[in-house]
Amino acid sequence: MIIFFLLLPAILMFIVSFVKTDKIANLLPFVSFTIIIPNIMLFKLPYPYHLMGNYLIVDKLGDYVFLVSSVVSIGVSLALMTLHKHVNIKKRAYNRFYRFFALFWLGLILSTLSNNMGIYWVGLEFATLSTVYMIKINYTSTAHKEAWNYMIVDTIAISIILFGIILIYASAKPLLGDNAMNFNALLAHIKEIKMPFLFEIGFAITTVGMFIKLGMFPMNLWLADIERASFYPVPALFSGILESAVMIGFFRFSKIVMQIDFTQLFGFVFIYSFLTIFIVAFLIYRAKDFIRLFSFSGIEHMALIALFWVSGGTFAALLHFGAHAFLKPSLFLSTGVLESKGKYHMAGALRGYKGIKGKIFWFIVGLFLLAIVSVPPSPMFFSEIYGFGAMINMAKHTHHMLAMIAAIAFLLILLSIIFYRFTAIYQSMKYGGTQEEKKVYSSEIIALIILAVSLALLLLPQSMEYLRSIS
Amino acid sequence: MILYLSTIILLVVISPLLLSFITQIKMFITFKKPISIFQGYRNFSKLMSKETIISEETSAVTRVAPFLILSPLLTVLFLLPPIVKGAYYVSFVDAFTITGLISLSTFFLMLLGLDSASSFGGMGSSREAFISALVEPAMILTVFSVSMMAGNLGIGQAGVNLASSFPQKHMASFLFSAISFFILLIAENGRIPVDNPQTHLEVTMIHEAMILDITGVYLAIVEMASSIKFIIFASLFASLFMPFGLQFSVPIALMIFIAKLLIICIAIALLEVSTAKLRLFKVPNLLGISIVFAFLSLITFYVLGA
């Protein structure tokens, strides 16, 4: 029953996308509204609830990520209604996009709600493969080249994740038998494994694969390239939904490893995130157009989320994750309007809006631009405070307090480079450049308002309680 | 001892037969009327009765080299694994000796090619050196690997060990050595993917180019040397990689051995018919595969054993 409602939006979208009318762009977002129904149903279930035997599980973490992804996808499909007014696209492309969006949603359900490592991997691969074709909606040769690039990089990353999963399964199989694929079973019995080293190797390899997909240090340029080469809803999908699927995998895997060997996990992820933020800070400093700027900023936030999670600040990581998943897609969706006069016209992008819709638009976008660099009332500010606090808390129990303080200080310097750049961009957008007229459409405004409201809802005490209770 | 000497004489006598058999099968497959299987002997007797002419620009090397080409190969014949049970065999000879002797023979062949001061000979010798440099390490590694698997570094003893107890768990390493040795068999004897034995065109000659300037008795000796080289390699392949049939009585074991040699000839003939000769600069590709497989077989053996 619940499975049926979970799969219903995807199946509906897939079927409706074969309808060939001219109003297709307006019809499909309303189909995607049906995503709300499973969300409401999932919230009413007692936690943790097992679906389909032991394969899918609905617990607080999965439910939260699923809710965030659903809100983002509703926003994205609303903004998609006016894609053809900003870029040169045929109506047929909508059908294709929604077909692959349906497959993407199916993969996302499998990976977010899964209890089984293998099903998680299958869902992740589904989601990845369906986004490859979405890049090609943009009918240029650059997009064609970048789609191939993305396919190669992602299939290698996914295969590395599968390699790690096989090693983890092999290490736990003598103890748990076929049940060794379950996250819950592993979490319960991990201390009894005879050879924890194999488990750690498997986890390290899986983490490398997942970090490649997120765009962290050694391979961080492909993400910006593919996001530049595709239309603006696609990076919104990436940063809102696909990265959340990868992140939940990282969350579940690292919770298990934290019980075996915490120092090794922390050192590994810390060095990785540190190097990533170092490189990305300077890349942000030199970014000259919106989409690259936002994708690098997304990489930096993912690194911070990983860092906060492994230092034990789970509340901070989840809050940061939710805030980023609402902020980044809305910024990407607004680049459709911001770049409507040209790619490199950063200065004056927030000027020249007329009417109520224009005023709401530049107000929200200005707020979001500042919110993403953790200016106070944004949830990112709180999450960073809690996150760094958790890191210091963890270092209190070891002998490396001074090293941790130095590292946090250095991280804050890097973050301040990003802060500087973003405020400089905001000021040039608001006060610099020439005034060029840009049109905003109501569907985009509604999408932005939905995401803004969700962001504000994240700040409520009830939601913070909920996040705190996800251990 | 009697069996030992008679098998050696048998190998020497059979060798021209094998090369004509390969040519016969090739002609049969390409719908030509096949030559007689005794053509090798006829060529030999024809050459022995011809007048031996040497060119004016040669030195003493040309008079001496043909014998020096044949004698290391005849020595190797004495060191091969036995083909019948109860025969005497030499058990202290390992891969280095056999490869070294074969290379000694090749060295004198190269000198012979260079000596006549013609451009064909120089070209043939340089090509032969090029191929030889790639073949030798592969051969040493392959034969070492097989003898390690058989438990004894001596080739003769290894052949006997393999026939009595085949190591099932090293099957993967065995397979890799077999592939490598087969490629070496083709390369060292100048068969089609590496060198065309029937051509006299300048661009495609390697072995023929070196022996272009001799005739008569010298040519007969060099041709005999190349057939003995072929039967050495074929016999090594048959004893090391198809090690069954040693336990039967003498006539049956001999028949099985000759059948194995004929199967190898048929395989080579099929390969020759279906492939084109490789460009000289693509030959390292093929020999590179051989080296990698030889190395691989040694490594997989060590991973399992160590």
Add this chain to the structure above:
Amino acid sequence: MDNFLIGLFLATLIISIFTARLYRLIFWYFVNSLMLGLLAVFIGIKVHDNALIVSGAITLVLKALIIPYVLKYLSKKFHLQRQITPNIKVHYSVILIPAILVFTFFIAEPISHMLQANPNDISISISSLFLTLILMMEHNHVAPKIIGFLTLDNALFLLGITATNGMPMLVELGVFFDILMAIVIINLLFKDTGVKA
């Protein structure tokens, strides 16, 4: 027998790293998958595991028959370049490949001590992973990279068979389904190289 088949698996992989023609590469991929499927069926019969026999049969049908045929059909339809010379020259790859083999066998040694399986098989599976990455790296064109990705999947399946006697059935089916979807996406990606931006 399974040692023999794993040996042939690695042999065809190494040969496909040296080869310079697209159709030959597809042929070696076919032999690779054939060995893999036969291996899965044999080990399944030996340990009486039905899931492994079914996976082996699906591998034989899908990866050894359907996918090479589809690849050849795609390369004819889109006129892919058939001469794919490796970027690493032969004399370097002759040294590089044994070096990688030694390196991965050295890495895989502690792993093979920890699993109760034939150490040869584990080491060969892990070195196949690295060698497949070489196969993907050394070509500029996209078709060998696709075959490299498919061989990577083969190597992971081999690791799954040797390290743990086959993964749970549902996961295997999911993996096969993903490969099918990857081929569909590849077909779609080959169409329309697009207009110049």
